[in-house]
Amino acid sequence: MTTSSQLSRDLTANVAALSDKSVALMHQRKMSDDDVETFQNILQKVQQTHxxxxxxxxLSADELDVVRxxxxxxxxxxxxxxSDEGAANLLNAPGYTHDLNNDxxxxxxxxxxxxxxPENAPASFKAAWEEASDGLSIMDIPTHMIFAVGLANIGREPGDPNWVNPYASxxxxxxxxxxxxxxxxxxxxNHNMMSFEQYQKNMSFYNKLTTAMD
Known part of the structure; x- marks a missing residue:
């Protein structure tokens, strides 16, 4: 369950200065330097609002559009x-949004x-994943773990009381x-359900991930 204090902390995070990562993301979205500055001003303006x-x-209509x-x-x-999470993340810098309710x-x-x-994954695993995926395109990274949440919830929509997050613990x-x-x-x-090329690609990634986790 997301608490008001969590939302408050999330709302006030990363507003002192936008990181290079956030600025780069906004520029990729065709925002001008003036709009980037306006967004930073918005974050600073609302940081005391819990x-x-x-x-x-x-916010004004123009400011909301900058957030968009x-x-x-x-x-x-x-x-x-x-939702509370959806609103809170709009007031976080791009690249620094959070899974507040751990779903x-x-x-x-x-x-x-x-x-x-996942947000609650150990720092060691996050570092291992980053090392294993470094330099790979999204098409070259196996999706078994990435889409585990979706596969665990076939037929359910977010917010369903039976929604399952395999990584919640x-x-x-x-x-x-x-x-x-x-x-x-x-x-x-071994049962001819996968090509040799796909097998090599998957095993290469997971072997690298295993080594990085050691």
Missing amino acids: DPKAALRS QAHGLAEPIKISVL GLTTIGEGNMFTFP PDYDYGNAVSEIMDSVEYQY
Whole structure:
């Protein structure tokens, strides 16, 4: 459950100065330097407001549109339909949004994105994943772990009381999960369910990940 203090902390994070990462993301979204500065001013303006929706309501239409652009949203922001997490993440810098309710999704405005590595994953696993995926395109990274939340919730929508986040427990065993995936890849290849090229690509990544986790 997300508490008001969590939302407050999230709302006030990363507003002293936008990181190079955030600025680069906004420039990729075709925002001008003036709009980037306006977005930073918005974050500073609302940082003492503990209610993200109230903070959004305090903004002008033009300011709301800058927030929309900063997060690459296609549709205008409709504050009344936002969840607390969706509202709070609009008031975080791009690249620094959070899965506040630990459901395996990061809600930004009305949109949901898979969060991987998960917010609560050990720092050691996050570092290992970054090392293993360094230099790879999104097409070259196996998706077994990335889409585990979606596969665990086929037929359910976010917010469903039966929604499951496989990574919710802080004691989740990432090493065991990688080992089980590698066994599955071996099985699929040995039973002609996977091409040799795909087998090599998957095993190369997971071997590198395993080494980085040691």
